[in-house]
Amino acid sequence: MCLGIPGQITEISDRETKQAIVDVAGVKRPVNIACIVDEAHPVESCVGDWVLVHVGFAMSRIDPVEAEKTLALLTELGEAQAEIEAMQTGAR
Numbered sequence: 001m002c003l004g005i006p007g008q009i010t011e012i013s014d015r016e017t018k019q020a021i022v023d024v025a026g027v028k029r030p031v032n033i034a035c036i037v038d039e040a041h042p043v044e045s046c047v048g049d050w051v052l053v054h055v056g057f058a059m060s061r062i063d064p065v066e067a068e069k070t071l072a073l074l075t076e077l078g079e080a081q082a083e084i085e086a087m088q089t090g091a092r
Contacts, residue, residue, distance in 0.1 A: 004052030004059055005074070006067035009033065015043050022053055025071055033058045 007024035009031075018034040020043075036051060036058050037043050050067040051058035062070075 004054045006050055006062060006070045007031070007053045007058075008064075008067070009046050009049050009051060009058070011047060012043055018043055020046060020058070022051065022058065024053060025075075029053070029056075031056055031058050035059055036061050 005024055007022035007029070009020045010023050010028065011021045012033075013019045013021055013030060018032055018037055020031055020033045021028050022031045031051075031053055033043065033046055033051070034057075036046065036049070041061075050062050050064045052060050052062055
């Protein structure tokens with residue numbers, strides 16, 4: 001299963017190689033934006049876009065509201081996993 005994590009493009013770091021900086025829940029990471037760039041949406045217009053990031057690539061642009069919902073869900077899943085692990089540790 002592949003998981004794309006929502007992030008927002010905050011800056012273009014290299015126009016030639018289509019590299020950008022994406023903020024994923026407060027963590028800034030370099031990503032390649034070649035998959036989301038075309039004549040109608042050039043590199044320069046990507047700042048501010050919400051994208052799904054997978055293995056260092058922005059795979060697609062997404063709606064900001066859906067991005068926030070997905071981030072909230074991922075946070076909840078992480079908290080649930082931590083609770084399950086705590087219960088397992090306490091049961092031993």
